[in-house]
Amino acid sequence: SKGTYVRVLAEEIARALGTVGHLAVLRRTRFGRFALAAAATLAAVEADPGAGLLSPNDALADLPAVVVAGDDLRRARQGFAPLLARLALPGGADTVRLVAADGDLVAVLTRVPGEGWRYARVFGAP
Numbered sequence: 001s002k003g004t005y006v007r008v009l010a011e012e013i014a015r016a017l018g019t020v021g022h023l024a025v026l027r028r029t030r031f032g033r034f035a036l037a038a039a040a041t042l043a044a045v046e047a048d049p050g051a052g053l054l055s056p057n058d059a060l061a062d063l064p065a066v067v068v069a070g071d072d073l074r075r076a077r078q079g080f081a082p083l084l085a086r087l088a089l090p091g092g093a094d095t096v097r098l099v100a101a102d103g104d105l106v107a108v109l110t111r112v113p114g115e116g117w118r119y120a121r122v123f124g125a126p
Helices: 006-016 042-047 070-077 081-085
Strands: 065-068 095-100 105-112 116-122
Touching: 065 070, 070 081, 070 105, 081 116
Parallel strands: 065 095
Antiparallel strands: 095 105, 105 116
8 A cells, every 4th residue: 555665564563573574575566557567578678669668648547637729738738837727627636637639648737735736747749
C-alpha cells in the first residue's frame, strides 16, 4: 500500500520476534496499472526503440481527461494560465489531462492547495 516501507516492516517483524532481520531482495512488481510482466527489456528497446514504449497520453490514461478545442486548445498549448479558471475541471481530482478533440495530449494540470489549478507540463502540437 502507499506509504508502506517494506524494509522497515521486515525489521519491525524481526524485532517483534526477538531477533534481527533484513531483506536480501526487494522487487516491485507493480506500480499502479504498470506491471513488471508488461515491461520491455533493455535489449528489446535497444533492438527496436519503440518496443513496449507508451505514449505520454497512454501512460497517463488513468487521469481524468478534459477536452479543449479551438482557441482554448491554442491557449492551453501556450500554457495560458487564465484559461484554467474557465475550464470545467473535475472537482474530485488533483491531476487531470487536457486533450485535443482528436485525443492528442495537450497538458497535464495539478491542483495546488490554496492556489487552484496549475500547468504541470504542456506538450506542443504533434
